[in-house]
Amino acid sequence: MANFQWNTDIYVGLFLIFCxxxxxLFPPKFGNRYYGITTEWTVKxxxxxxxxxxxxxxxxxxxxLICLTIGSFKLHEAIPSFAMVFIIFVLWNISKFxxxxxxxxxxxxx
Numbered sequence: 632m633a634n635f636q637w638n639t640d641i642y643v644g645l646f647l648i649f650c651x652x653x654x655x656l657f658p659p660k661f662g663n664r665y666y667g668i669t670t671e672w673t674v675k676x677x678x679x680x681x682x683x684x685x686x687x688x689x690x691x692x693x694x695x696l697i698c699l700t701i702g703s704f705k706l707h708e709a710i711p712s713f714a715m716v717f718i719i720f721v722l723w724n725i726s727k728f729x730x731x732x733x734x735x736x737x738x739x740x741x
Contacts (some may be wrong), residue, residue: 640702
């Protein structure tokens with residue numbers, strides 16, 4: 632059990648990378664509210680939906696790689712568990728903000 636606790640950051644990073652592959656290999660259908668990213672921009676039409684999900688997959692991949700890096704360099708000893716959860720939460724929301732801004736700039740009339 633102690634081994635699982637020490638490697639949690641690595642497992643979270645691998646899980647997020649797996650989620651990236653799932654989104655890229657099995658993209659959600661347009662209008663689906665349960666699987667994928669749903670913002671006010673992605674539900675407008677199918678082009679924005681597909682582009683938004685590709686951007687979201689890249690952002691999840693980056694967050695997963697950050698978690699994997701923290702876990703593999705044993706930085707989790709310096710970062711408490713609650714701080715790691717907070718880091719993931721902040722990175723997730725920042726990525727959603729940047730995706731929204733990119734979609735707003737790329738599709739201004741949608």
